[in-house]
Amino acid sequence: MKQLIIHGDPGIRKGAIIEVDGEQVVCFGINRNGEWHGPEEVQLWCTVGAESEYGDFERRNFIPHFLDVERVDADAVDVVRPQGELAV
Numbered sequence: 001m002k003q004l005i006i007h008g009d010p011g012i013r014k015g016a017i018i019e020v021d022g023e024q025v026v027c028f029g030i031n032r033n034g035e036w037h038g039p040e041e042v043q044l045w046c047t048v049g050a051e052s053e054y055g056d057f058e059r060r061n062f063i064p065h066f067l068d069v070e071r072v073d074a075d076a077v078d079v080v081r082p083q084g085e086l087a088v
Contacts, residue, residue, distance in 0.1 A: 001028075001049035001057065003067045008041050008074030015084015018048070018077050020070075025049060028057040 004020065004027075012018060016027045025048040034042045047057065047067070056062055 001047065001053045001062055001067060003064070003069045004046045004048045005069065005071045006044040006046060006074055006077060007071065009044060010074040010077045010079055011082055012044070012046075012077075012079055013083035016082055017080040019080055020072055020077055024080065026051050026054065028054060 004025075009032075010018070012027060012030070014027060014030055018025060018027065027046045027048050029047045031045040032042060033045060047064075049057065
């Protein structure tokens with residue numbers, strides 16, 4: 001599990017599956033920053049990881065401050081699935 005900061009908006013939402021640097025990951029949670037007073041383009045701060053790590057994310061079995069951080073541009077992100085399935 002890691003924190004992925006995407007500069008720009010590739011059109012993804014929570015539950016999206018993306019490919020970055022040849023690695024396919026799931027976006028567990030997304031915080032959208034920079035809408036009003038931030039930088040010129042929006043930033044998406046995503047908690048991403050393998051599907052097998054989703055249980056740890058749900059139970060908060062990690063320390064957010066100690067996750068590895070990676071920064072990419074929206075152009076470097078390949079969207080496999082733009083959002084998760086609707087859970088009712």
